[in-house]
Amino acid sequence: MDLFAEQQPEFVPLATGACWLPGFALPVMDTLWPALQQHLCQHPPQQMMTPMGLMSVRTSSMGDWGWVGNAHGYAYSATQPDTQLPWPAIPPVILELAAAAARKAGYPDFVPDSCLINVYEAGSKMGLHQDKDEMDFSQPIVSLSLGIPAIFLFGGARRTDKPVKIPLQHGDVVVWGGVSRRFYHGVAPVKADSHPLLGSKRINLTLRKAK
């Protein structure tokens, strides 16, 4: 038997400046998941409106800047829409994970000030879009997947560029920056499944330097 054939690759290049790090978050999951669960209990994710309609994911945020939408548009906001209170800080385990993933992808100075939490149920999806509301495009995006699997669609600079389909699992991280910083990406409709830790959900954390 070839043991190495069974082993997951550590670093999968997706495009210039972009990579997939399978299982990157697994070593810190025992600390990360309770911290995230506590946040989600205190700040239940909500379905946001956007000019394109109601999103199929529910969202919450951590950090200096949360991501909020309404029928007129969306923006980074320093306060939570329902309470006007600041968002809770990003837990150190998540900040350190994001910095380590960015470092591995070739971005040594990543200090995110925003962590968007997207909660997917079976059937939830995210259409192809660019992340382009941040001020400094020299800073990458670090995206962590938890729970049931999902197909991440990673395209190119134009909406019509055919995306590659990346089967993301619990603990996988994707990083994109540099020339791929504004590449189109999205998530295919999530298939019903069950995960020992997260049940029927997929949770994505998107870490960014917003301002």
Ligand SMILES: O=C(O)CCC(=O)C(=O)O
């Ligand atoms: O859920 C994902 O994997 C992607 C989320 C995303 O692209 C976003 O929130 O901008």
Ligand SMILES: [Fe+2]
């Ligand atoms: Fe995005």
